[in-house]
Amino acid sequence: MSGKDKKIEKSAEVDCGCFAESHTTKVCPPIRNVTHPLRYYEFTPDEIKALEECDKESFYQRCLPFSTLFATITYAAIKSGFLKRNPHFGVFPKMLMATLMGYVYGRISYSTECDAKLRQLPASSQLGNLMRKYHADTAPQPGSKK
Incomplete structure (x- = not known):
């Protein structure tokens, strides 16, 4: 196995679905629910x-x-x-x-x-x-x- 294949395999194991700075630990930003304040606004x-x-x-x-x-x-x-x-x-x-x-x-x-x-x-x-x-x-x- 070449070095490139090992790197791809290693990153696939650790991938947490984001672009974290560290690929060795699962460092992902917290998930926030961001909605527009008028999203559920009902017109009078x-x-x-x-x-x-x-x-x-x-x-x-x-x-x-x-x-x-x-x-x-x-x-x-x-x-x-x-x-x-x-x-x-x-x-x-x-x-x-x-x-x-x-x-x-x-x-x-x-x-x-x-x-x-x-x-x-x-x-x-x-x-x-x-x-x-x-x-x-x-x-x-x-x-x-x-």
Whole structure:
């Protein structure tokens, strides 16, 4: 048996499932149960209502109009010759991409309104308190210079 084979065999006997500094003794860090503090958080009815309103309003007020606008502009650009049609699929890939970009842009552009809506939740709401704290930490105060 070569030295390399003996080393592999020896490390297999002592392996405790971690990268310990010492391979001669079983030195492993203690197992800790690390979970996120909001892992088992249950939303209150007010929070659920606010989140559903954000979802619905962002879709109808931003996503749908922007998707329609982007797809229309893309279709007009293809018809007028500014963009080329796909030889196999036609206008479908570019229209799909424009619609998807409009949807994403609509969701992102509505995030400030949703943020404001969540900050208006009652003081008993943990989500509202978290959003107010985040806004206070990140938003510049009026009259202050950064």
